[in-house]
Amino acid sequence: MTHILLRELDIPDIGKMEVYLANGGYDGLKKALSDHQPDDVINIVRESGLRGRGGAGFPAGVKWSFVPKDVFPKYVCVNADESEPGTFKDRQLMENNPHQLIEGALICAYAIQASAVYIYIRGEYWDIADHLDRKIAEARKKGFIGKNILKSGWDCEVYTHRGAGAYICGEETALLESLEGKRGQPRLRPPFPASEGLYAKPTVINNVETLSNVPYILVNGADAYREIGEGDSPGTKIFCLSGCVNKPGNYELPFGGETTFRKLIFEMGGGIPDGKQIKAILPAGASAAILPATDEVLDTPIVYGAFRAWGTDIGSASVIVLDEMVDIAWAAKKMINFFSHESCGQCTPCREGTYWLSRLYKRMDSGQADAGDIQTMDAVAAQMEGKCICALGEFAVNPVRATIKHFPEDYERAVGNGRLSRR
Amino acid sequence: MSLLERRKEDIERHLAKYPQKQSAVMPLLYIAQEEYGYITEEAMEEIASIVDTDVTQVRGIVGFYTMYYSQEKGKYLIQICTDLPCALRGAEAFSAKVCEALGIQPGETTDDGLFTVENVMCIGACDRAPVIQVNFKFYENMDMDSFNDLIEALRREHDAMQPYSHE
Numbered sequence: 219m220t221h222i223l224l225r226e227l228d229i230p231d232i233g234k235m236e237v238y239l240a241n242g243g244y245d246g247l248k249k250a251l252s253d254h255q256p257d258d259v260i261n262i263v264r265e266s267g268l269r270g271r272g273g274a275g276f277p278a279g280v281k282w283s284f285v286p287k288d289v290f291p292k293y294v295c296v297n298a299d300e301s302e303p304g305t306f307k308d309r310q311l312m313e314n315n316p317h318q319l320i321e322g323a324l325i326c327a328y329a330i331q332a333s334a335v336y337i338y339i340r341g342e343y344w345d346i347a348d349h350l351d352r353k354i355a356e357a358r359k360k361g362f363i364g365k366n367i368l369k370s371g372w373d374c375e376v377y378t379h380r381g382a383g384a385y386i387c388g389e390e391t392a393l394l395e396s397l398e399g400k401r402g403q404p405r406l407r408p409p410f411p412a413s414e415g416l417y418a419k420p421t422v423i424n425n426v427e428t429l430s431n432v433p434y435i436l437v438n439g440a441d442a443y444r445e446i447g448e449g450d451s452p453g454t455k456i457f458c459l460s461g462c463v464n465k466p467g468n469y470e471l472p473f474g475g476e477t478t479f480r481k482l483i484f485e486m487g488g489g490i491p492d493g494k495q496i497k498a499i500l501p502a503g504a505s506a507a508i509l510p511a512t513d514e515v516l517d518t519p520i521v522y523g524a525f526r527a528w529g530t531d532i533g534s535a536s537v538i539v540l541d542e543m544v545d546i547a548w549a550a551k552k553m554i555n556f557f558s559h560e561s562c563g564q565c566t567p568c569r570e571g572t573y574w575l576s577r578l579y580k581r582m583d584s585g586q587a588d589a590g591d592i593q594t595m596d597a598v599a600a601q602m603e604g605k606c607i608c609a610l611g612e613f614a615v616n617p618v619r620a621t622i623k624h625f626p627e628d629y630e631r632a633v634g635n636g637r638l639s640r641r
Numbered sequence: 642m643s644l645l646e647r648r649k650e651d652i653e654r655h656l657a658k659y660p661q662k663q664s665a666v667m668p669l670l671y672i673a674q675e676e677y678g679y680i681t682e683e684a685m686e687e688i689a690s691i692v693d694t695d696v697t698q699v700r701g702i703v704g705f706y707t708m709y710y711s712q713e714k715g716k717y718l719i720q721i722c723t724d725l726p727c728a729l730r731g732a733e734a735f736s737a738k739v740c741e742a743l744g745i746q747p748g749e750t751t752d753d754g755l756f757t758v759e760n761v762m763c764i765g766a767c768d769r770a771p772v773i774q775v776n777f778k779f780y781e782n783m784d785m786d787s788f789n790d791l792i793e794a795l796r797r798e799h800d801a802m803q804p805y806s807h808e
Contacts, residue, residue: 291660300765301762301763301765302763303724303725303726303762303763303767304725304726304763304767305763305765305767306765306766306767306768308765309765309766340765341706341708341777342708342764342765342774342777343765344777344778345777345778345779377658379658379664379667379668380667380668380671381667381706381708382667382670382671382706382707382708382709383706383707383708384705384706384707385762396667397664398661398663398664399661399662399663399664399665399666399667399692399694399698399702400663400698400701400702401701401702401705402705402706417660417661458767458768459768460726460729460767460768460770461725461726461729461730461767462729466730466767466768466769466770467768468768500725503763504725536767538725538726538729538767539729540729544729549725552724552725552728553725556724556725556762556763559762560762562705640728640729640733
């Protein structure tokens with residue numbers, strides 16, 4: 219398969235400006251500016267069916283269409299705060315194919331008539347932010363950024379902004395708060411960022427992978443994009459494969475069709491190390507409910523919503539594989555510690571809930587838990603559900619409730635039985 | 642010398658990026674940390690005045706984000722990812738061996754002030770676990786051999802930077 223996103227696998231030096239240009243680079247931006255009105259660009263992206271790759275899967279073109287026409291200035295924020303455990307795709311895109319992201323962000327900015335793009339990149343990607351700054355400078359030199367871009371009369375700047383170690387800033391309104399120089403605590407909605415975002419001005423926030431799709435769509439058209447993938451999940455998805463697997467890494471596959479967890483894990487990923495059996499799959503890092511690795515799960519073509527019956531989704535597609543040796547209660551403890559550490563502390567159900575859950579797992583780990591504690595864990599998680607300001611609190615419910623539901627034996631074994639461990 | 646005197650050009654470059662000065666708080670805090678090793682009270686006061694906000698706001702930000710330090714760390718901050726995907730590939734055992742090799746516990750600094758070890762949440766390199774960052778530079782697919790080599794190299798780098806002394 220030729221890659222739309224991980225193009226360095228087909229063209230090794232695609233990250234270099236001259237190589238990118240020689241392979242159709244910035245043609246999408248040129249086409250947008252010369253052939254299309256901003257609204258046409260929004261329509262093309264809407265017709266392509268491109269959905270947000272950060273996790274929520276919201277149609278990108280629809281998001282762009284919510285931006286009011288008559289309020290200025292407007293902004294585009296690129297969400298490069300990739301921090302979900304098991305997610306490392308945006309890093310590869312920014313390291314190896316940065317101009318595609320810059321071009322995609324500029325096309326989005328043109329479509330909504332934004333005057334600035336801020337790439338909010340997690341602080342730990344320190345060198346990648348410097349790398350992007352150099353690539354932005356290259357693009358500016360070529361006239362793709364700055365005043366009167368490609369003589370279109372439209373001005374736009376692109377900047378990077380480093381985060382500083384807060385998972386919550388990947389939540390789009392927390393990202394805006396952080397960019398405004400505040401603590402990264404999510405906002406109540408409405409108003410939505412499309413109408414009142416950065417500095418209370420209309421703002422589109424899209425994930426790195428989402429925007430990296432946009433140049434292809436502009437060059438090849440919405441129909442060509444829809445030919446890849448399936449139904450309401452057009453295009454390809456980068457799957458971040460990690461955990462108990464022989465060949466972890468990023469794999470770009472089209473949605474639907476032959477794309478299943480079996481293909482991803484056993485064909486692309488080379489199967490499970492040491493001849494072990496697969497036990498479970500976390501389809502979207504710590505945030506989405508765990509899937510028992512049944513044949514039905516392994517052979518379901520992957521599209522958005524394919525795992526609705528199991529109460530989970532592919533989200534950002536950070537696929538963590540757990541083998542038969544993994545104690546699921548231990549894995550749940552790791553995930554709850556993550557959410558407890560990363561809770562922004564703003565709303566009570568999340569702040570207190572994740573704290574109490576981490577205490578309960580600690581008690582289980584120390585061998586002090588009794589059978590009633592499993593129900594308490596489930597009850598604490600259930601009380602958080604639907605009551606938090608943002609999705610982090612909601613996500614934190616999943617590692618608890620879904621693991622208790624699918625793997626009660628791992629919890630029962632842990633009761634009064636000492637340490638939870640990887641095994 | 643104030644932060645503004647030390648790093649005027651960088652500070653102005655960041656201020657110019659945003660329509661509102663307060664947005665520059667985070668990059669300015671990084672500059673302060675580069676200059677002083679951690680975020681000093683004086684730096685917070687100066688940054689508050691540069692971006693025209695209250696120092697309480699700046700303190701709140703320093704407290705909220707894990708990459709700003711209120712006290713000095715070792716010259717080389719070694720952060721080991723022990724989050725779930727890395728832990729599945731032996732990162733917890735690796736961290737324990739690193740701590741043993743350096744004779745410290747996670748969160749501690751070696752007596753010579755060179756190395757601080759921290760266990761951290763996911764840093765986005767799960768496919769190359771065990772993975773560490775040293776002063777936010779990635780070192781991937783680590784084992785104790787490559788770790789010991791790295792420590793040796795960092796010690797040499799540190800020694801080479803010491804001024805020549807006449808005894």
